[in-house]
Amino acid sequence: MKSKKNRYEWMIALRFLVKGKGQTLLIVLGIAVGVAVQFFLSSLIGGLQISLIDNTVGSAPHITILPADRAARAAAGAGSASDSGRALHEEWTEIHSWQPYVNDLKQDARVRRAAPVANGSGFIERGDSVVPVIVKGLTAPDGLDIYRIKEKTVAGIPELSSDSALLGRRLAERLTLAVGDKFFLRNDRGDQVFLRVGGIFDLGAAAGNELLVVAMDRVRSFFAMAGVSAIEVQVRDVFSAETIAREYGRQYRRVKLESWQEKNRELLTALSSQSSSSVTIQLFVIISISLGIASVLGIAAVQKQRQLGILKAIGTTNRSASRIFVIQGFLLGGVGSILGVAFGLLMAFGFVSGTNAAFGLKITAATLVTPVVLALLASIIASTIPARKAAKLSPIEVIRNG
Amino acid sequence: MADIVLRTRNLNKTYFGKVDTPVLFDVNIEIVRGAFTALIGPSGSGKSTLLNCLGLLDPQTSGEIDFDGRIIDAPDVNELAAFRNENIGFIFQFHYLLPEFSAYENVLLPFWIRQGRPAAEMEQEALRVMKRIGVAQFRDKAVSELSGGQQQRVAIARALVNRPKLIFADEPTGNLDRESGRSVLELMAELNRESNITLVMVTHDREVALQADHIYELVDGRICKYLDVAKTGKAEAARAIEDRSCTIKPPAGNGA
Ligand SMILES: Nc1ncnc2c1ncn2[C@@H]1O[C@H](COP(=O)(O)OP(=O)(O)OP(=O)(O)O)[C@@H](O)[C@H]1O
Ligand SMILES: [Mg+2]
Numbered sequence: 001m002k003s004k005k006n007r008y009e010w011m012i013a014l015r016f017l018v019k020g021k022g023q024t025l026l027i028v029l030g031i032a033v034g035v036a037v038q039f040f041l042s043s044l045i046g047g048l049q050i051s052l053i054d055n056t057v058g059s060a061p062h063i064t065i066l067p068a069d070r071a072a073r074a075a076a077g078a079g080s081a082s083d084s085g086r087a088l089h090e091e092w093t094e095i096h097s098w099q100p101y102v103n104d105l106k107q108d109a110r111v112r113r114a115a116p117v118a119n120g121s122g123f124i125e126r127g128d129s130v131v132p133v134i135v136k137g138l139t140a141p142d143g144l145d146i147y148r149i150k151e152k153t154v155a156g157i158p159e160l161s162s163d164s165a166l167l168g169r170r171l172a173e174r175l176t177l178a179v180g181d182k183f184f185l186r187n188d189r190g191d192q193v194f195l196r197v198g199g200i201f202d203l204g205a206a207a208g209n210e211l212l213v214v215a216m217d218r219v220r221s222f223f224a225m226a227g228v229s230a231i232e233v234q235v236r237d238v239f240s241a242e243t244i245a246r247e248y249g250r251q252y253r254r255v256k257l258e259s260w261q262e263k264n265r266e267l268l269t270a271l272s273s274q275s276s277s278s279v280t281i282q283l284f285v286i287i288s289i290s291l292g293i294a295s296v297l298g299i300a301a302v303q304k305q306r307q308l309g310i311l312k313a314i315g316t317t318n319r320s321a322s323r324i325f326v327i328q329g330f331l332l333g334g335v336g337s338i339l340g341v342a343f344g345l346l347m348a349f350g351f352v353s354g355t356n357a358a359f360g361l362k363i364t365a366a367t368l369v370t371p372v373v374l375a376l377l378a379s380i381i382a383s384t385i386p387a388r389k390a391a392k393l394s395p396i397e398v399i400r401n402g
Numbered sequence: 403m404a405d406i407v408l409r410t411r412n413l414n415k416t417y418f419g420k421v422d423t424p425v426l427f428d429v430n431i432e433i434v435r436g437a438f439t440a441l442i443g444p445s446g447s448g449k450s451t452l453l454n455c456l457g458l459l460d461p462q463t464s465g466e467i468d469f470d471g472r473i474i475d476a477p478d479v480n481e482l483a484a485f486r487n488e489n490i491g492f493i494f495q496f497h498y499l500l501p502e503f504s505a506y507e508n509v510l511l512p513f514w515i516r517q518g519r520p521a522a523e524m525e526q527e528a529l530r531v532m533k534r535i536g537v538a539q540f541r542d543k544a545v546s547e548l549s550g551g552q553q554q555r556v557a558i559a560r561a562l563v564n565r566p567k568l569i570f571a572d573e574p575t576g577n578l579d580r581e582s583g584r585s586v587l588e589l590m591a592e593l594n595r596e597s598n599i600t601l602v603m604v605t606h607d608r609e610v611a612l613q614a615d616h617i618y619e620l621v622d623g624r625i626c627k628y629l630d631v632a633k634t635g636k637a638e639a640a641r642a643i644e645d646r647s648c649t650i651k652p653p654a655g656n657g658a
Contacts, residue, residue, distance in 0.1 A: 008514035012502075019502040310498040313459055314560070315487025315515040317480040396460045399494060400450070 009320055012311070013327035016304060027296045028336045031375055034285045035340025038371035040347045045278045046362030049271050053238060056267060057260045059148040059203060061232035062241040063248075066256045067095050094227030095255060101231050110244055112236050115142035116228040118219040122187045124212075126175045133171065133212045135185070137219025137228075146234050149201050149213065155179045156199030160215040164198030168209035172200045185212070185222070193222055231255075282371070286378050293332060293382035297325055301386035308390055309398025322387035329383025330376065337375040341368055407435040407567055407600055408456060413465035415451055415623075425451045426623045428465070433568070433616075436598040438591065440611040442643070443620035449604045450572055452620065456602065457490055457570040458482050470567055487516050491561030493571040493590075498557065499545040505556045506532065506541040512564040524563075531559045535589060551582030558590065562599070571603040575610075587613070608643060612636050619643070625650050 017024045095101070098116045105114040118137035123130050138144055140160050149166060150158045156179035158166060165185075167177060177183060177197050186192040195214065203209055220228070235241050238260075245259040261268060301308075308321055348361050415426040425448045433439050433456075441449050454460040456467065458474060467474045469489070474482075491512075492498075499508045509528045513520035520528070532538040537555045540548055545556060554574060561569050571590070575583030591613050594601045603614070611617050612631065617639065619627040626648035631639045642649070 005516075005518045007518035008511075011514065015502045306498070307500050307502070310500060311511070311515070312483060313457075313486065313492055313498070314512050315483050317483045319480065320515075396454055399454065399459065399498070 006320075006323065009323045010327055013324045013331060016300065016307075016324070017328055017331055020300060020303075023296055023300065024332070027292055027332055028339060030292045031289050031333060031336025031379065032339035032343055034289045035337045035371045035375050036343035036347060038282050038285050038374070039341060039344035039367060040351075040361075041278055041281060042367045042370070043344075043348055043361040043363050044351070045274060046364070046367060047360045049274065050362050051359030052267065052271065055204070056264055057238055057241075059146070059152065059208075060260070061146050062235050062238060062260050063233040063245045064258045065095070065101060065231040065233065065248075065252070066258065067093055067227075067230075068254050068256050094225055094229060095231065096227035098228045098231055101252065101255070105231070105233055105248070108244075110235050110237065110240060111233060113142045113146055113234040114231060115139050115146060116216060116231050117143060118216045118223070118225055119229040120187065120219055120223040120225075122185050122212075122222075124175060124183055124185055126177075126183065131171075131175060133185070134210065135212045135214055135219055135223075137214055137216035139216045143216065143232070144213075146232050147203065147208070147213075149203075152201045152203055153199045154202050156197065158199045158201065160213070161198070162215060162218060163194065163196050164215075165195040166199045166201055166213040167197055168211045168213075169200055169202040170206065170209035171212060172197070185214075187223055189224075191222065193218075282374070286374050289336075289375055290378040290382040293329055293379050294385050297328060297332075297383050297386040298389070300328070301325060301389045304390075305393060306398055308393050309395045312393070312395035313399060318391040321393070322384075322391040325387035325390050326380060326383045329379040329381075329387075332383075333376040333379025336379070337372040340375065341372060344371075404432075405435040406432045407470050408433040408602075409468045410456070411466045411468070413452075413455060413467065414463045415448070415455055415460070416463045424623065426455070426462075429620075429623075429625055431618055431625060431628075433600060433602055435567075435600050437615040438594045438601045438603070438613065439616040439618065440614035441602065441604045441618050441620065442606070442608075442611050443626070445606075447620045448623040449620055451623075453570050453572050453602065453604050457492060457568075458486055459492075487512055488564065489567045491564060491566040491569040493554070493557050493561050493569065493574045495573040495576040499553055499560075501544070501546050503545070504542050505537060505545055505548065508545060508556055509559045509563050511560060516564075528559070528563050531563050532556075534593075535559045535562075549582070550578050551586060554578060554582075554586050555589070558586070558593075562593065568600050568602060571601065573604055573606065576606070608640070611643070612640055617643070621648065624648075 095116075102114050102116060105111050116139060120135045120137070121132060122135050123132050125131075138147070138149075138160065144150060144158060144160070153166070154169065156166075160166070167175075172178070175183070179197050179200060181197045183195060183197070184192045185195055201213075203211075216228070219225070235244055242259040242261040245257040245262075249257045308316075312318075312321060345363075348363060352361060409432045410429055413426055413429040414424070417423040417425060429452060441453065443449050451460070455462045458467070458469070465475075469485075472485075499505075500511070503511070506528065509532060510520055510525070513524045513528070529538060529541075532541065535555050535558055537552060537559060540552060540556070545553055548556065558574075574590070575586050578586060587610055590601060590603070593599055603610070605611055615630075615632050617627070617629040617631060618625055619629075627642065628650055629639045629642055634642070
């Protein structure tokens with residue numbers, strides 16, 4: 001009933017806007033540009049952040065479970081302890097009963113992958129040079145998948161049979177090894193093992209491309225390990241890693257959990273300051289939209305005084321008169337922001353197809369809807385100023401003064 | 403006993419400002435239903451002020467208006483708006499139409515305001531009134547494309563369409579040339595005769611005033627004369643208008 005009665009307010013608001021073509025067009029364009037900029041900026045920054053985070057943790061563990069002492073020793077900075085505790089070396093630096101941890105973690109729906117790793121360092125002799133290498137013992141498929149080695153293999157086959165080794169691209173280049181070549185790996189006790197290059201991968205990052213990846217059990221026996229060096233975990237929601245790590249840290253007393261966030265504080269600080277600067281820009285865009293609407297509708301309220309006076313004389317209430325302006329604000333904001341999203345999408349497609357940026361845009365419901373909702377709210381709030389003016393106008397002023 | 407649709411009791415109006423301007427003093431008038439009442443008087447005597455008070459556009463300072471049984475003494479603005487919509491039609495000197503809308507839409511405005519979307523019979527009524535008034539052919543024209551006389555006719559159609567109890571007109575032909583002024587006035591007189599519309603009109607024109615059933619003359623904010631033209635006849639009324647002295651004396655103690 002009431003909404004039916006309001007119909008004429010919409011008709012009048014719409015007609016006022018349509019007849020005020022130039023002004024309406026200008027303010028709609030203003031809102032559209034504001035919304036487009038907001039949308040594009042937040043998609044761009046979102047995309048950039050996704051790619052930064054993906055570079056950091058996309059092909060790396062999100063949580064690393066380490067033997068308890070490692071972190072403690074690192075904190076104490078003790079070098080001599082390792083000398084005196086030679087006999088205890090293994091117990092201090094390895095997780096012996098890793099299987100229960102892995103099983104436990106795999107049952108958590110938030111966890112995507114969990115796999116043990118065995119790390120060691122050795123030497124490869126090639127011609128007359130001896131090259132030190134970091135050896136990573138992984139399991140298939142989870143261990144390999146954490147590093148996305150299958151997707152990143154550039155030559156050969158990413159498989160871990162007993163004598164096959166996967167080499168990082170830089171390492172392979174330095175050693176001039178190609179798929180099928182054979183080489184000796186030595187450890188610091190002088191043992192050596194004969195391996196064949198099964199595949200070469202390119203992880204993009206410099207450190208990753210120096211790795212030598214071998215089947216975990218091979219690494220354990222070669223370095224005479226009783227346990228594993230660490231358990232590596234990937235979770236489904238990258239940002240929940242820290243919480244999950246903290247949660248399990250309370251349960252697992254004999255190991256140490258480290259999330260990627262703890263290791264990458266600086267990156268996270270940079271990202272959050274980037275986000276807040278984008279919020280600041282968006283805030284100013286919103287403020288300028290609001291000011292634009294308030295001033296255009298403010299002028300309109302003065303221009304339409306005569307009409308408002310007539311309407312009031314023949315029965316329009318003060319509340320209706322003010323609603324006519326709020327509706328105008330809503331219409332301006334609505335049309336402007338829809339147009340703005342269209343502009344923004346065009347800009348996004350232009351960006352994606354026209355540039356060779358190393359990252360994409362993050363277009364989500366939130367990046368689309370947020371600027372629209374903000375622009376609508378700003379329009380409605382800004383329109384309350386002329387709306388109040390319209391409510392206050394007395395018909396008699398208009399009628400008396402012609 | 404005449405059927406009185408509107409009556410005032412000691413209506414006073416003062417404009418408050420840097421200097422307070424008292425304009426109306428203890429005005430007591432009666433408007434007979436179905437009749438044509440003319441309001442005359444010299445410029446500045448308060449005719450428009452009185453009409454705007456009677457039309458519930460401008461609140462009186464004191465006194466009471468009895469609008470067909472409804473006593474209006476301390477009016478609420480929004481309530482009055484709805485009341486005006488249903489009971490009053492206005493025709494002003496400067497034809498107040500909304501330039502953003504067509505002639506037909508302007509005529510429909512009172513219905514829109516009342517109930518959002520007019521019923522089919524209301525739309526038919528609007529067209530019927532427009533036809534009667536001779537503006538049906540301008541139905542879809544923008545009002546800015548109409549002549550002054552045509553616009554005033556559209557305004558009359560808008561005032562009539564709601565079948566209001568009272569129509570107030572403030573010098574409705576004041577802004578028109580003689581020819582179209584005449585025809586607009588003839589139209590209003592005809593409408594008054596044929597459908598018993600109650601019409602209260604401010605006019606400067608004695609000829610026009612003498613067409614009315616009743617005449618009130620206002621001088622310096624006071625009712626100075628009341629003439630019942632039907633009773634006295636036009637000649638007598640015309641003579642009475644010429645006479646300078648007031649036949650209605652201010653109540654004792656209120657004299658100037
Ligand atoms: N808003 C106002 N503030 C102060 N004084 C006013 C105001 N409006 C009208 N007046 C004064 O009230 C008096 C009556 O004005 P009103 O317009 O009612 O006269 P009128 O009889 O209609 O005159 P006219 O024939 O010229 O239209 C005038 O002296 C005018 O100056
Ligand atoms: Mg006047």
